[in-house]
Amino acid sequence: MTDALGPGAVARLLGVAPTTLRSWDRRYGVGPRERSPGGHRRYSPADVARLRTLCHLVGEGVPPAEAARRVLSSADRSVPGPRVPAASAAPRSSPALPVHGSGHTPTLRGVARAAMRMDSDLVEHLLQTAVERHGTVAAWEDLAKPLLYGMGRRWEDTRRHVEVEHLLSWSVSTVLRRVPAPLAAPGTRQRPVVLACLPHEMHSLPVEALAASLREAGLTHRVLGPCTPTEATVRAIARVGPRAVVLWCHASGDHDAETLRAVARTAASAPQRTAVYTAGPGWRGVGDTLRVADGHLDSLTEGVRVLGG
CATH class of the missing domain: 1.10.1660.10 (Multidrug-efflux Transporter Regulator; Chain: A; Domain 2)
Structure with missing residues (x-):
């Protein structure tokens, strides 16, 4: 043959x-x-x-x-x-994965079933296809984010299937890291955007999604990752002179306001203007301290629009 x-x-x-x-x-x-x-x-x-x-x-x-x-x-x-x-x-069926939002598309259901079967290869294949067809922002907002939310709900309700949540998170992270950057024009240089989590924050997938979306849009960025010490974020601002800093917080901590004030002071004293943005639901408990920031990014779509402007 x-x-x-x-x-x-x-x-x-x-x-x-x-x-x-x-x-x-x-x-x-x-x-x-x-x-x-x-x-x-x-x-x-x-x-x-x-x-x-x-x-x-x-x-x-x-x-x-x-x-x-x-x-x-x-x-x-x-x-x-x-x-x-x-x-x-008639293979044994896997329990259904609840998903967040009203748009339960066939692709979303397919990824959910593959995740519950622990088929990471198929999960990554379907996520990768969604990114290539619709872009990173749409794949995150309409597919990955609802799935991750649904998996979190399942764990809260049953205290089961944490292994599925880990597999799904790893698969999403793997696909996000593969998003390519467009070819830059010769001589093109831009000040980067710094993306950092608060010192206690380990939930960094939304930061990876923002990084992948910025990379897809051809926007330079530096990612400091989860649990970034405040002094490390401050030093990064001084070293790279970013045009913007995004501080991600999923769950409120004791020193969130202190970190935001320290970063805002450093940004204000930089030779070139550095905007400071907050992102994530954990900032709801900070109150008036948010006024020292230039704004709050409510979604990935808004983040790419604001940071790309």
Whole structure:
């Protein structure tokens, strides 16, 4: 079969992991119809077409078992294929993941199901596709953020599935780090934006989403990450001379106001103007201290608009 492909090539072609291909073959019988003389899996064009359809259905939120049944039912009955073992025909379902918001799209449901099955390869594939098709801001606001919120609700309600929350967070972070920057024009230089969490803040995924969105927009930035000491943020302002600083706070802490005042003082004394913005729900308890900031960023969309202006 000179036109047959190996598992690695098919996985790259479809954007899934080789382990996912093996799982679909073993559990649902959607795999190669033939083997090489050495017993290795080799995928014909018809096999690849079936798998492409399966990927499309799963990406639209159809459970893999149902998607496989549809693919196999539409296949050419004259070509014998591998039988689906009885135990695999009805795999144990995973509990549903609650999602936040009203737009429960098929893609969102598909990612939720993949996360509950601990299929990180499929989660990343669907998230990556969403970023490439719709952009980082839309993928975060309409897909990743509702899923993460829903996972947090599930843990609060049941104290279960923390492993799914960790897997989902890691997958989201992985996809955000892959967002490429556009090619800069020769000689183009701009003062960066500094993104920092408060000293007690470990919840940094929204900062990663803002960083990826700025990178996608071609805006220079420096990320200091979770639990950034106040003195480190102050030193960063002095060293890089940013045009803006964003302080992220998810949950209020005892010294939030002190950190904001210290950063605002440093920014005000900088040779060039440095704007200071707050972001995150944790700033609600700070009160009048917020007046020392130039503004509060309520969403990723607003953050990219304001920082890119």
